[in-house]
Amino acid sequence: xxxxxxxxxxxxxxxxxxxxxxxxxxxxxxxxxxxxxxxxxxxxxxxxxxxxxxxxxxxxxxxxxxxxxxxxxxxxxxxxxxxxxxxxxxxxxxxxxxxxxxxxxxxxxxxxxxxxxxxxxxxxxxxxxxxxxxxxxxxxxxxxxxxxxxxxxxxxxxxxxxxxxxxxxxxxxxxxxxxxxxxxxxxxxxxxxxxxxxxxxxxxxxxxxxxxxxxxxxxxxxxxxxxxxxxxxxxxxxxxxxxxxxxxxxxxxxxxxxxxxxxxxxxxxxxxxxxxxxxxxxxxxxxxxxxxxxxxxxxxxxxxxxxxxxxxxxxxxxxxxxxxxxxxxxxxxxxxxxxxxxxx
Amino acid sequence: xxxxxxxxxxxxxxxxxxxxxxxxxxxxxxxxxxxxxxxxxxxxxxxxxxxxxxxxxxxxxxxxxxxxxxxxxxxxxxxxxxxxxxxxxxxxxxxxxxxxxxxxxxxxxxxxxxxxxxxxxxxxxxxxxxxxxxxxxxxxxxxxxxxxxxxxxxxxxxxxxxxxxxxxxxxxxxxxxxxxxxxxxxxxxxxxxxxxxxxxxxxxxxxxxxxxxxxxxxxxxxxxxxxxxxxxxxxxxxxxxxxxxxxxxxxxxxxxxxxxxxxxxxx
Amino acid sequence: xxxxxxxxxxxxxxxxxxxxxxxxxxxxxxxxxxxxxxxxxxxxxxxxxxxxxxxxxxxxxxxxxxxxxxxxxxxxxxxxxxxxxxxxxxxxxxxxxxxxxxxxxxxxxxxxxxxxxxxxxxxxxxxxxxxxxxxxxxxxxxxxxxxxxxxxxxxxxxxxxxxxxxxxxxxxxxxxxxxxxxxxxxxxxxxxxxxxxxxxxxxxxxxxxxxxxxxxxxxxxxxxxxxxxxxxxxxxxxxxxxxxxxxxxxxxxxxxxxxxxxx
Numbered sequence: 001x002x003x004x005x006x007x008x009x010x011x012x013x014x015x016x017x018x019x020x021x022x023x024x025x026x027x028x029x030x031x032x033x034x035x036x037x038x039x040x041x042x043x044x045x046x047x048x049x050x051x052x053x054x055x056x057x058x059x060x061x062x063x064x065x066x067x068x069x070x071x072x073x074x075x076x077x078x079x080x081x082x083x084x085x086x087x088x089x090x091x092x093x094x095x096x097x098x099x100x101x102x103x104x105x106x107x108x109x110x111x112x113x114x115x116x117x118x119x120x121x122x123x124x125x126x127x128x129x130x131x132x133x134x135x136x137x138x139x140x141x142x143x144x145x146x147x148x149x150x151x152x153x154x155x156x157x158x159x160x161x162x163x164x165x166x167x168x169x170x171x172x173x174x175x176x177x178x179x180x181x182x183x184x185x186x187x188x189x190x191x192x193x194x195x196x197x198x199x200x201x202x203x204x205x206x207x208x209x210x211x212x213x214x215x216x217x218x219x220x221x222x223x224x225x226x227x228x229x230x231x232x233x234x235x236x237x238x239x240x241x242x243x244x245x246x247x248x249x250x251x252x253x254x255x256x257x258x259x260x261x262x263x264x265x266x267x268x269x270x271x272x273x274x275x276x277x278x279x280x281x282x283x284x285x286x287x288x289x290x291x292x293x294x295x296x297x298x299x300x301x302x303x304x305x306x307x308x309x310x311x312x313x314x315x316x317x318x319x320x321x322x323x324x325x326x327x328x329x330x331x332x333x334x335x336x337x338x339x340x341x342x343x344x
Numbered sequence: 345x346x347x348x349x350x351x352x353x354x355x356x357x358x359x360x361x362x363x364x365x366x367x368x369x370x371x372x373x374x375x376x377x378x379x380x381x382x383x384x385x386x387x388x389x390x391x392x393x394x395x396x397x398x399x400x401x402x403x404x405x406x407x408x409x410x411x412x413x414x415x416x417x418x419x420x421x422x423x424x425x426x427x428x429x430x431x432x433x434x435x436x437x438x439x440x441x442x443x444x445x446x447x448x449x450x451x452x453x454x455x456x457x458x459x460x461x462x463x464x465x466x467x468x469x470x471x472x473x474x475x476x477x478x479x480x481x482x483x484x485x486x487x488x489x490x491x492x493x494x495x496x497x498x499x500x501x502x503x504x505x506x507x508x509x510x511x512x513x514x515x516x517x518x519x520x521x522x523x524x525x526x527x528x529x530x531x532x533x534x535x536x537x538x539x540x541x542x543x544x545x546x547x548x549x550x551x552x553x554x555x556x557x558x559x560x561x562x563x564x565x566x567x568x569x570x571x572x573x574x575x576x577x578x579x580x581x582x583x584x585x586x587x588x589x590x591x592x593x594x595x596x597x598x599x600x601x602x603x604x605x606x607x608x609x610x611x
Numbered sequence: 612x613x614x615x616x617x618x619x620x621x622x623x624x625x626x627x628x629x630x631x632x633x634x635x636x637x638x639x640x641x642x643x644x645x646x647x648x649x650x651x652x653x654x655x656x657x658x659x660x661x662x663x664x665x666x667x668x669x670x671x672x673x674x675x676x677x678x679x680x681x682x683x684x685x686x687x688x689x690x691x692x693x694x695x696x697x698x699x700x701x702x703x704x705x706x707x708x709x710x711x712x713x714x715x716x717x718x719x720x721x722x723x724x725x726x727x728x729x730x731x732x733x734x735x736x737x738x739x740x741x742x743x744x745x746x747x748x749x750x751x752x753x754x755x756x757x758x759x760x761x762x763x764x765x766x767x768x769x770x771x772x773x774x775x776x777x778x779x780x781x782x783x784x785x786x787x788x789x790x791x792x793x794x795x796x797x798x799x800x801x802x803x804x805x806x807x808x809x810x811x812x813x814x815x816x817x818x819x820x821x822x823x824x825x826x827x828x829x830x831x832x833x834x835x836x837x838x839x840x841x842x843x844x845x846x847x848x849x850x851x852x853x854x855x856x857x858x859x860x861x862x863x864x865x866x867x868x869x870x871x872x873x874x
Contacts (some may be wrong), residue, residue, distance in 0.1 A: 086771040086775030099781070351699045358689050359698070364744050367711070369729070370714075373729060448815070456836070492632075551719060592718060593714065
């Protein structure tokens with residue numbers, strides 16, 4: 001199913017404009033992530049698509065050729081995985097997953113067949129009769145997913161589906177979820193504030209900020225070619241190189257950098273993995289912090305610009321705190337963004 | 345049917361019932377209080393006429409005595425029962441909460457068994473000791489009624505009190521006495537005030553107990569009852585009811601805002 | 612040293628209070644089964660007073676049970692949807708409504724009875740029927756039912772659970788039946804037991820609302836205290852205890868269970 005939103009906005013009764021006028025199209029079978037910090041409007045957008053919030057007048061929501069704007073959630077045929085999972089504590093695992101099928105008034109044998117299929121897929125057969133309270137976080141997440149897809153919804157919506165889990169489990173389930181979603185071959189939208197999660201699961205990421213979609217594209221596009229300082233900062237934590245630009249030269253406190261194009265009226269950003277500690281580098285700074293993170297070191301260098309410049313160092317002999325180091329940044333690793341793009 | 349209509353439909357029976365059997369009767373009660381020859385000055389009469397003023401003073405005094413006695417007894421027992429685990433604790437607790445379900449009339453009768461003419465005290469002491477029908481009997485009846493309610497409130501609060509606070513005070517060198525004064529009592533204070541308000545309000549409005557014991561004592565509920573049934577002074581009965589209702593309602597509002605609970609069961 | 616002395620004092624107070632509460636109950640039970648209480652226990656035990664109570668007051672006992680049952684049905688019909696409505700529609704309207712229906716907890720029953728009598732006393736058919744007493748009982752017990760259920764509903768994430776059911780295609784009524792009611796069960800049970808216990812023991816309102824032909828158990832008790840010999844009054848009280856004490860214990864058990872869910 002293709003989802004199409006036109007001119008969709010939401011103003012809450014207290015006047016908060018949670019979502020500014022937004023257009024968004026999600027193609028059949030596409031998995032799209034809405035990524036952004038809390039309060040950016042991503043959950044509001046998801047809830048409008050689900051039918052749990054009523055959008056402002058003038059908004060239109062299309063499921064293929066059906067205009068569903070006025071349809072209540074129970075008639076939209078969407079599957080939803082809630083942040084808290086919202087599993088019914090008065091029902092067993094099987095009854096939870098079968099609830100949507102029961103609402104469709106399917107014959108019992110059809111319900112059973114469908115239930116078995118979905119529970120196999122999500123590896124839940126052995127928990128069938130268990131109470132919800134007897135499940136671990138990861139199992140609950142799978143039950144919530146199974147419950148949402150069992151009635152074969154037209155669209156699957158996931159609201160921060162992994163945020164209730166602890167960090168170690170989250171990473172394992174992230175990959176599992178990505179595989180399952182592709183197995184279902186369903187159009188899916190999921191909301192997250194975690195860029196790793198968005199990139200691991202989604203075909204396309206829509207970065208949101210201040211109630212609008214700031215940029216939408218494949219994870220690679222967003223990472224390599226951010227269109228605004230917000231996206232550059234939020235996706236991949238790009239650092240602003242704060243210095244004086246004259247033509248193709250950027251002058252920092254710790255030395256000069258060559259740019260590949262004219263940098264006038266531009267803001268220049270760089271990511272930590274592109275900051276290389278190299279004896280031949282043009283910049284000079286002093287090591288302030290060294291953090292060992294297993295596969296690499298994170299080195300904080302002061303003196304190059306007013307704030308600390310972070311470098312990822314993956315060699316064995318990390319510099320010591322207090323040492324003076326030379327730093328190199330390749331011209332094509334620098335991200336140039338026009339000044340006025342500082343907003344969202 | 346949309347969600348909102350359904351939710352509003354759910355509230356409709358309650359709304360209709362409370363308008364028909366609570367709001368309208370209370371309005372009628374209020375209007376009735378102004379329908380005597382005295383008009384609305386009837387409310388001033390409560391303070392001006394010695395019969396009503398004395399009733400008011402006596403009721404407040406008995407209620408105050410009940411409140412402080414119940415607080416003293418129930419706080420001591422409540423702290424003891426919540427801080428100690430011993431055999432028989434459950435039984436003591438059951439005994440002390442059993443009277444929650446007794447209506448005032450029954451409690452009045454129990455006091456008669458204790459202090460009436462055929463009562464226990466009169467039987468085992470020399471001479472004629474009958475106190476059931478005096479102010480003392482009324483006080484004991486109210487106390488009987490209040491002890492379980494105050495006890496439950498105090499125990500609920502004592503269980504919520506973080507034991508780490510006491511331990512912290514101990515590590516800082518406080519004596520057990522200082523711990524009680526500096527940590528436990530301040531921690532319990534909101535609940536004690538709430539429990540006190542509950543005890544006071546129930547004593548002010550207790551009809552059942554007074555009905556059995558206070559045939560010769562003028563406390564407000566008895567005066568309301570006699571004004572209404574014997575003197576047919578409906579306006580005064582209504583006015584006294586409204587004053588009493590406002591006082592007890594305001595007190596319980598304070599109690600609830602302080603402790604967030606209402607102890608169930610009354611009568 | 613100080614500590615053990617304090618404990619001793621606390622224990623003394625606790626035991627004295629227990630004795631104060633328990634001794635009259637025992638006296639009442641004894642008096643109810645003693646042949647002649649004035650002569651003392653030596654006059655022998657008998658059940659004749661209990662049978663006498665049955666002859667005199669069986670009607671009042673059945674009326675009380677019937678009233679309690681009817682009161683339970685009515686408070687469930689009004690209170691269960693209302694608690695759900697209040698939980699789902701938080702705001703000034705719900706707060707005021709909840710506060711308002713809680714008035715009978717605070718305002719003495721005597722005052723409420725006077726109010727009801729003055730408005731509906733002239734409607735003879737209603738005034739003389741058992742439904743008039745029922746109205747008083749519902750008025751008094753309804754807030755307990757509503758609050759008991761509301762507390763359980765407020766403790767769970769009702770809104771999200773319902774959104775979950777709605778996303779699976781459940782209509783408002785189906786959500787109420789499948790999600791709200793089953794999950795509110797502990798509150799419904801605690802509320803129901805409270806309503807029945809309170810209805811059976813209710814005196815203040817009932818005394819004013821009853822007619823000579825409609826006496827409830829507590830009204831009968833007051834009657835027997837005023838006009839019967841001590842043994843009959845005691846035996847009647849004993850019957851009341853037998854009825855109310857198990858109810859109270861069930862109610863406390865159910866409330867504690869609901870409380871555990873809430874916290």
